Amino acid sequence: MNFLELLKMAFSNLLSYKMRSFLTMLGIIIGISAVILMSAIGAGAQDKIVGDLNKLGIGNFDVSIDNSIDNIKNRNRLQQKHIDMITNISGVESVAPTGTVRHRIEMSSGFGNFSIITGVVPASFNIENTQLLKGRYFNSEEYRKTGYFAIVDDVTTARIFGDESPLGQKITIRIKDLGNKDYVIVGVSKNPVASMTGIFGGNSPSFILIPYQNYQYISKLDEKYYSGIKVKVSDPNELSQIMDNTTNILNKESGIAGLYRAVNSNTGLEQFNSILSMLSIFVSFVASVSLFVGGIGVMNIMLVSVTERIREIGLRKAIGAKNKDILLQFLIESIILTVSGGVIGILLGSVSAFLISNALGLVLIIKVSILLISITVSMLIGVIFGVYPASKASKLNPIDALRVD
Structure with a gap:
């Protein structure tokens, strides 16, 4: 099977269980949105405080x-x-x-x-x-x-x-x-x-x-x-x-x-800036813990999906599907879940950061690097936590799979 067919099949399977797919993505959505929100608010607050310090003449x-x-x-x-x-x-x-x-x-x-x-x-x-x-x-x-x-x-x-x-x-x-x-x-x-x-x-x-x-x-x-x-x-x-x-x-x-x-005069500012940066990194790290929890959720749901679709896997293997086709299909489903969750998380985090920044009078600062890292991390979570379920599905014996009621 070619990649496009596998992609269509993966989307079809996920859309068949919309609520379960959404709940699976929820951990990724919360984690990514928290990272975006905390990094944006932290950068905005840092810009505000450092800007005020600069008005004292710091920097000369x-x-x-x-x-x-x-x-x-x-x-x-x-x-x-x-x-x-x-x-x-x-x-x-x-x-x-x-x-x-x-x-x-x-x-x-x-x-x-x-x-x-x-x-x-x-x-x-x-x-x-x-x-x-x-x-x-x-x-x-x-x-x-x-x-x-x-x-x-x-x-x-x-x-x-x-x-x-x-x-x-x-x-x-x-x-x-x-x-x-x-x-x-x-x-x-x-x-x-x-x-x-x-x-x-x-x-x-x-x-x-x-x-x-x-x-x-x-x-x-x-x-x-x-x-x-x-x-x-x-x-x-x-x-x-x-x-x-x-x-x-x-x-x-x-x-x-x-x-x-x-x-x-900038010496004190650099030290203060360093403290704010470290604090922002720490808060973002704490927020990213939910990404790990979300990844475990993805693995759990994909294992459940493998169990539910044993006969489907057996039938596909019986008509010529190779192990790598089964592996790739489940891996694609896992990546779709996490990347979709990442995109929704970015949108949710950006909107939340915009509203909170306006309320606090801060400049909205969302770094492109953070967005790219968020998408990359989402994809990696899909790969890392999707490999085991996908590997398990691909190694099923078609005869044993077809015997399952």
């Missing part, structure tokens, strides 16, 4: 001084000349001084919260990818030592002012040795960790941007020097090379080996 690198080195002279401290040197390095897109302090917000209404205050210059907004929701960035007049102006994250302004517009309002920051200072809100930015509020117990810190000269003033830093420099590169693939070039040029100019360090 920071330049700082190794303060453990003795006899550091003022001319070696980070200053404008170092920004100019880094700007001229090939592949560098933006450079800005950076610095962060932590103070507490205090309001007459009783609101108080830990805050992360970052000093910025105009170039900082390009490097940090700040998402402005309301208001504006600082103007040239506000970039000064006594420029008590701020851009505050949306979560904080919503908690302080509710539905009232925060623009033009004041927040009070308690600064050590300087007392309370009122800052006028000129803009509202997107809270960069809004999707991870669970990590902070539902109470994320406040993120506040202020003019860099004002940051130097409240931090008691000399206006000539910077506490750090942040660099954005044009091509992330060249990040490591540009970091090396930066430290080599700065250290050569200073004449002190190892004085300047470049730290990849």
Whole structure:
């Protein structure tokens, strides 16, 4: 018999027992749909969280001084000349001084919260990818030592002012040795960790941007020097090379080996990304256990089918069917069951992932590789768990088979 005839016969036999065939496929359907669903939701959640982390400026690198080195002279401290040197390095897109302090917000209404205050210059907004929701960035007049102006994250302004517009309002920051200072809100930015509020117990810190000269003033830093420099590169693939070039040029100019360090802000992101990937793989592995259970179900039903069709097998062998024809027919039936279950599982998993992603506000990410692996696994399950029943059927003695009532 040719393959096409065997295929038609296999479909005909399976359609004769529609409910049993469907129940046999159910384990495969559940397993494949679970794998598709978990991988899609995991990838979407990973994309969301990593995207939020990237908005903090992660993915660039920071330049700082190794303060453990003795006899550091003022001319070696980070200053404008170092920004100019880094700007001229090939592949560098933006450079800005950076610095962060932590103070507490205090309001007459009783609101108080830990805050992360970052000093910025105009170039900082390009490097940090700040998402402005309301208001504006600082103007040239506000970039000064006594420029008590701020851009505050949306979560904080919503908690302080509710539905009232925060623009033009004041927040009070308690600064050590300087007392309370009122800052006028000129803009509202997107809270960069809004999707991870669970990590902070539902109470994320406040993120506040202020003019860099004002940051130097409240931090008691000399206006000539910077506490750090942040660099954005044009091509992330060249990040490591540009970091090396930066430290080599700065250290050569200073004449002190190892004085300047470049730290990849992406290091923490890569570790976090690795954890999420491992978690996604583990969840998918747990979901795939049902595929094994489904495979056992396929083997069980195919063995039952062999027992039920002993006389049919005997008749086919009596009229000339070979062992390989019987083997191939039952193997095809097993593969049809598992592949059909895999296709239905992919469709069910994809639709479920789409609905859940929309409900959670995630981007739907279904990788083609996962789909191909799912179909391949379905076919392999059909082969692996169908070989034994098919082999048993093909080895039946036609005389003994025909004697069975």
